[in-house]
Amino acid sequence: MARSWYSYNGVGDPILISSYNLATLKPSCINGSRICAIYAYNGGPSPTVLSTNLRAYIANVQLSTVAQPDSSSATKKYVYGKA
Numbered sequence: 001m002a003r004s005w006y007s008y009n010g011v012g013d014p015i016l017i018s019s020y021n022l023a024t025l026k027p028s029c030i031n032g033s034r035i036c037a038i039y040a041y042n043g044g045p046s047p048t049v050l051s052t053n054l055r056a057y058i059a060n061v062q063l064s065t066v067a068q069p070d071s072s073s074a075t076k077k078y079v080y081g082k083a
Contacts, residue, residue: 004042008035014058017046032081033065039078054078 005023012019014035022045029036035058040047050058057068057079064070067077 001048002042003039004047005037006040006047007037010034014062015050015055017043017048017050020046022046027080029082030067030077030080031065032083033062034082035061036080036082038080039076 005026006020007023007027008014009019009021020038020040022042023037027037038047038050038054038058040054041049043049060066060068060070061079061081065081067081068079069075069077
């Protein structure tokens, strides 16, 4: 299944799919404690599901202020933060 970038609306719970809107561009943000965008399974205007891993990445961004996963610089990042 294809993935797309979704921007966080800034007001809803970052763990709910209804808090995200389909983005037409890759986000320019990357690091920070507030959620900026997620790379999730494409479900149209909102992602289809937030996997357990994606939820953990969201929590980790809020704690570490670094895009997730942060295991290595070569790893694809699925959650971006902003200052």
